[in-house]
Amino acid sequence: MVNIEIPRHCTISPSSFGGTPNLTINHDATVDLDSTNAFEGPEKLLEVWFAISPESLPACTAAEGLKVVPAQVWEDMLDLVNCKVLSTVESEQVDAYLLSESSMFVFPHKLILKTCGTTTLLRGLPKILEIAALVAKFPHCLRSSVEDASVFAAPYRVFYSRKNFLFPNRQRGPHRSWREEVKSLDRLFRGGSAYMIGKMNGEHWYLYLTEPNTMLTPPATPDRGENETKILEIPSAKSLAKEHVKEVGKGQDETLEILMTDLDPEKTKQFYLDHASAVAEDRYSQKVHEACSDARQHLGEIGSTNIHKVGLDEGRLCDDSIDVFSNTSSENAQYGLDDELTFPQELSLEGHALGTVVSECSGLSDVYPTSKYPDSRIDAYLFTPCGFSANGVIPSPNSGTSTHYFTVHVTPEPHCSYASFETNVPASQTGRETADVIQQVVGIFKPMRFSVTLFEAKAEPENEVYAAKNNPSKLKSIPGYRRADRIVHNLEGYELVFIYYERHDWEGGAPRLGEVGF
Numbered sequence: 001m002v003n004i005e006i007p008r009h010c011t012i013s014p015s016s017f018g019g020t021p022n023l024t025i026n027h028d029a030t031v032d033l034d035s036t037n038a039f040e041g042p043e044k045l046l047e048v049w050f051a052i053s054p055e056s057l058p059a060c061t062a063a064e065g066l067k068v069v070p071a072q073v074w075e076d077m078l079d080l081v082n083c084k085v086l087s088t089v090e091s092e093q094v095d096a097y098l099l100s101e102s103s104m105f106v107f108p109h110k111l112i113l114k115t116c117g118t119t120t121l122l123r124g125l126p127k128i129l130e131i132a133a134l135v136a137k138f139p140h141c142l143r144s145s146v147e148d149a150s151v152f153a154a155p156y157r158v159f160y161s162r163k164n165f166l167f168p169n170r171q172r173g174p175h176r177s178w179r180e181e182v183k184s185l186d187r188l189f190r191g192g193s194a195y196m197i198g199k200m201n202g203e204h205w206y207l208y209l210t211e212p213n214t215m216l217t218p219p220a221t222p223d224r225g226e227n228e229t230k231i232l233e234i235p236s237a238k239s240l241a242k243e244h245v246k247e248v249g250k251g252q253d254e255t256l257e258i259l260m261t262d263l264d265p266e267k268t269k270q271f272y273l274d275h276a277s278a279v280a281e282d283r284y285s286q287k288v289h290e291a292c293s294d295a296r297q298h299l300g301e302i303g304s305t306n307i308h309k310v311g312l313d314e315g316r317l318c319d320d321s322i323d324v325f326s327n328t329s330s331e332n333a334q335y336g337l338d339d340e341l342t343f344p345q346e347l348s349l350e351g352h353a354l355g356t357v358v359s360e361c362s363g364l365s366d367v368y369p370t371s372k373y374p375d376s377r378i379d380a381y382l383f384t385p386c387g388f389s390a391n392g393v394i395p396s397p398n399s400g401t402s403t404h405y406f407t408v409h410v411t412p413e414p415h416c417s418y419a420s421f422e423t424n425v426p427a428s429q430t431g432r433e434t435a436d437v438i439q440q441v442v443g444i445f446k447p448m449r450f451s452v453t454l455f456e457a458k459a460e461p462e463n464e465v466y467a468a469k470n471n472p473s474k475l476k477s478i479p480g481y482r483r484a485d486r487i488v489h490n491l492e493g494y495e496l497v498f499i500y501y502e503r504h505d506w507e508g509g510a511p512r513l514g515e516v517g518f
Contacts, residue, residue: 040116040117040118040165040166040167040170040171040411040416041116041166041261041409041410041411041416041417041418041419041420042116042162042163042164042165042166042259042418042420043102043114043115043116043162043163043409043420044114044115044116044119044121044122044160044162044175045112045113045114045159045160045161045162045257045422046111046112046113046114046121046122046125046158046159046160047110047111047112047113047158047159047160048110048111048125048128048129048132048155048158048159049109049110049155049156049157049158050065050066050109050110050132050136050138050153050155050156051065051108051109051110051138051156052109052156053109054093054107054108054109056109057108057109058138058139060137060138060139061136061137061138061139062135062136062137064108065107065108065109065136065138066106066107066108066109066110066111066132066136067094067095067106067107067108068135068136069106069131069135069136070135071085071088071097073131073135074097074104074106074131076127077124077127077128077131078099078104078124080120080123080124080127081113081115081119081120081121081123081124082101082118082119082120083099083100083101083102083115083119084099084100085097085098085099085100086098086099086100086351086352086381086389087352087379087381088379089377089379089391089393091377091393091395091403092403093107093108093395093402093403094106094107094393094403094405096379096391096392096393096405096407097391098379098380098381098389098390098391099115099389101115101116101117101119102114102115102116102119102389102407102409103389103391103407103409105391105405105407109156111128112405113128114407114409114422116409116411118170118171118172118175120172120173120174120175121175122160122173122174122175122181122184122185123173123174125185125188126150126152126188129150129152129153129155129188129216130150130151130152130153132153132155133151133152133153134151136153138153138154139153139154140152140153140154141154141216152216154213154214154215154216155189155210155214156212156213156214157209157210157211157212157214158185158189158192158208158209158210158214159207159208159209159210160181160185160207160208160209161205161206161207161208161453162205162206163203163204163205163206163259163451164203164204164205164206166416166418167416178194178196178206181206181208182194182208185208186217187217188216188217189210189214189215189216189217190210190214190215190216190217191210191211191214191215192208192209192210192214193208193209193210193211193491194206194207194208195207195208195489197487197489197496197498198451198485198487198498198500199485199500202484202485202500203449203451203484203485203500205259205451205453205498207496209491209492211492212492212493252426252428252429252457253424253456253457254424254426254427254454254455254456254457255422255423255424255453255454255455255456256421256422256423256424256434256437256438256452256453256454256455257420257421257422257451257452257453257454257455258420258421258422258438258441258442258450258451258452259418259420259450259451259452259453260418260419260420260421260442260445260447260449260450261417261418261447261448261449261450262417262447262448262449262506262508263410263412263417263418263419263445263446263447263448264445264446264447265414266446267444267445267446268410268412268414268417268445269412270358270361270362271358271362271382271386271387271388271410271412272385272386272412273354273382273383273384273385273386274385276354276357276358276361276382277354279357279358279361280353280354280357283357351381351382351383351384352379352380352381354382355379355380355381355382355388355389355390356378356380357382358380358382358388359378359380359390359408362444363440363443363444364378364380364390364408364444365378366440367406367421367437367440367441368392368394368406368423368425368430372397373394373395373397374397375395375397376392376393376394376395377392377393378390378391378392379391379392379393386412386413387410387411387412388408388409388410388412389407389408389409389410390407390408390409391405391406391407392405392406392407392408392423393405394406394425396429397429398429404423404424404425404426404429405423405424405425406421406422406423406424406425407420407421407422407423408420408421408422410445417447419445419447421441423437434454434475435475435477435478438452438475438478439478439479442478442481446503447503448502448503448505448506448508449500449501449502449503449506449508450481450500450501451498451499451500451501452475452497452498452499452500452501453496453497453498454475454496454497455494455495455496456494456495456497457493457494458490458493458494458495475497475499478501480503480504481501481502481503481504482501482502482504483499483500483501484500484501484502485498485499485500486498486499486500487499
């Protein structure tokens with residue numbers, strides 16, 4: 001349960017009380033943060049791998065890989081993207097940054113950046129490659145252009161994806177169309193492949209990915225002077241894909257995204273500040289009543305003749321002879337005999353405190369419960385006047401050798417309601433079918449429509465047992481919804497499943513396209 005017994009002058013989130021992973025809140029970034037003009041929920045998602053796994057970092061690289069990069073350096077990069085860091089959860093294997101527009105996850109060998117609204121995510125990509133080279137010391141080359149010359153790390157693989165926008169004409173920079181985004185990526189990488197998955201005149205999803213051992217474009221500038229000509233033997237993409245699957249199989253590389261639109265109005269109420277504050281106040285009052293009741297019962301056992309009056313009288317905590325909190329936790333010791341029972345301001349205004357309440361009351365904290373993942377940590381934020389973001393860091397409950405994540409973002413306004421859920425927690429680790437996770441998340445929001453993408457590292461099927469075990473048809477049945485579209489792509493080392501669902505009572509007609517040009 002969320003600890004709502006907050007000291008009066010608390011300046012941090014209740015979720016920060018406890019052990020590792022460690023939570024750091026950037027209070028400067030949260031001042032006057034307002035979501036009134038938020039409109040574009042669908043996010044842009046960038047995933048840059050610089051090695052196959054944390055155990056496969058090049059010898060020249062810093063021991064911690066990308067995690068060695070100071071937070072300020074990442075914040076400077078995020079200025080190019082037009083978003084700010086709200087808070088950070090640090091763990092041994094991943095640092096999770098909660099942003100003013102979505103999330104960023106930094107592993108030793110890869111970075112995941114997800115931003116919504118009118119952010120300019122791809123403008124930050126060259127800076128990411130530069131940081132990886134200069135700070136994390138990944139192998140790099142000099143990439144020259146007419147404008148400047150920069151030192152860029154050559155990534156192992158790059159993935160960029162997004163759903164079709166609702167308001168593409170409001171986007172900025174290269175994000176005004178998919179065509180411009182692809183051009184921007186092609187200017188950096190050789191041999192990238194771009195896809196549109198889904199109906200051109202319906203719900204669809206875009207994907208750009210590079211082959212293993214991505215090459216930068218234009219080619220690296222040769223050193224001046226004499227150069228020795230050498231023949232470089234580069235493994236084929238197919239063999240590299242097999243190597244990737246073999247290596248990441250230890251951590252089971254898979255990513256599930258659930259992209260939901262037209263959310264149930266009753267469900268979206270809980271993501272508004274006024275509603276969350278009321279819930280928090282009710283829970284706080286209930287907690288105080290329970291504490292008084294427990295104290296009264298306990299003190300009564302000691303000697304009822306000493307108790308003249310213990311109770312709540314018009315918001316005042318009254319006790320003529322005994323401080324009922326004197327035998328309870330030190331956090332409550334500050335409440336004197338005649339103190340006003342004041343509702344903590346943090347539970348009315350502080351975005352992290354209310355975010356923690358919402359994540360629990362909505363059921364999001366139950367997707368990966370602490371009963372099974374005792375070392376997990378959720379960092380959540382509720383925006384003003386509405387909107388919600390959360391990152392979850394989920395250490396493996398068994399081996400402890402891998403740490404995964406989930407992230408949730410909600411735009412509850414009725415004219416553009418949208419929610420997304422993304423995780424790389426392997427289905428085999430949860431002991432649940434992927435469809436069960438989808439059903440639980442969808443039940444929290446009850447959208448009229450939603451799309452699912454499941455991206456899994458795959459070896460070449462060697463027998464029928466493998467093919468049967470990994471049959472994507474396992475995702476087809478979600479109670480209350482009909483499957484309107486399903487597409488399966490076999491990519492280099494990965495299998496991608498895209499499925500679009502509509503609720504049985506959906507009467508909205510054809511999906512809004514959003515984008516008219518590609």
